[in-house]
Amino acid sequence: AAGLPPGSNIRGMISFGAYLFAGTNGDGIYQSSDRGNTWAKTDINNSLLAQQIVFTFCIKGNSLFAGASNGIYKSTDGGATFLRMVNGFPPDRNVTTFSLTVSSGNLIAAVAVSLSPSSTLNAIFYSSDDGSNWNQANLPVNATFVSSVASAGSSIAYAGVHGQSSSVTGLYKSTDACVTWCSETVSLTVEIKRLAAM
Numbered sequence: 102a103a104g105l106p107p108g109s110n111i112r113g114m115i116s117f118g119a120y121l122f123a124g125t126n127g128d129g130i131y132q133s134s135d136r137g138n139t140w141a142k143t144d145i146n147n148s149l150l151a152q153q154i155v156f157t158f159c160i161k162g163n164s165l166f167a168g169a170s171n172g173i174y175k176s177t178d179g180g181a182t183f184l185r186m187v188n189g190f191p192p193d194r195n196v197t198t199f200s201l202t203v204s205s206g207n208l209i210a211a212v213a214v215s216l217s218p219s220s221t222l223n224a225i226f227y228s229s230d231d232g233s234n235w236n237q238a239n240l241p242v243n244a245t246f247v248s249s250v251a252s253a254g255s256s257i258a259y260a261g262v263h264g265q266s267s268s269v270t271g272l273y274k275s276t277d278a279c280v281t282w283c284s285e286t287v288s289l290t291v292e293i294k295r296l297a298a299m
Contacts, residue, residue, distance in 0.1 A: 130167060239280065
């Protein structure tokens with residue numbers, strides 16, 4: 102498609118307002134107003150976002166959220182500009198955001214936080230104030246990777262969690278808008294790469 106970088110690897114897409122948005126593998130976010138025929142890079146002067154991998158998007162109210170290799174971004178102007186929202190995560194650490202969803206008013210993120218060169222916090226964080234502040238959810242397992250989170254908007258949400266062994270790797274469920282989680286791996290013990298809730 103015209104306007105996208107040659108050979109670009111699209112990691113995530115969403116329709117928001119009159120635009121399609123595409124997250125690229127290292128070139129930020131592109132938007133299209135003609136159903137994907139032509140594309141233009143959004144927020145081109147945003148030095149934090151311009152060269153990032155953008156894995157995921159979600160919509161909450163009138164805001165568009167993007168999960169990137171260096172944090173969570175929020176746009177309140179239809180996707181023209183984005184602001185990085187990482188208050189509540191460990192300070193001065195990289196926050197890679199693989200998946201975003203909304204559950205009963207909470208914004209939910211599956212993340213990997215680089216604590217040191219040899220230590221990473223793989224976790225679920227939630228925000229009850231549209232991304233302004235983030236809190237770590239209570240997972241009953243020491244996760245080695247959280248691949249995805251999904252909710253149809255109710256207080257019930259699901260997560261794909263990788264643990265230290267196959268017995269704790271699989272599906273996890275929350276019934277309180279992602280604050281606390283319980284294992285559902287008895288019914289589904291597999292490595293989950295993506296989830297969708299309808």
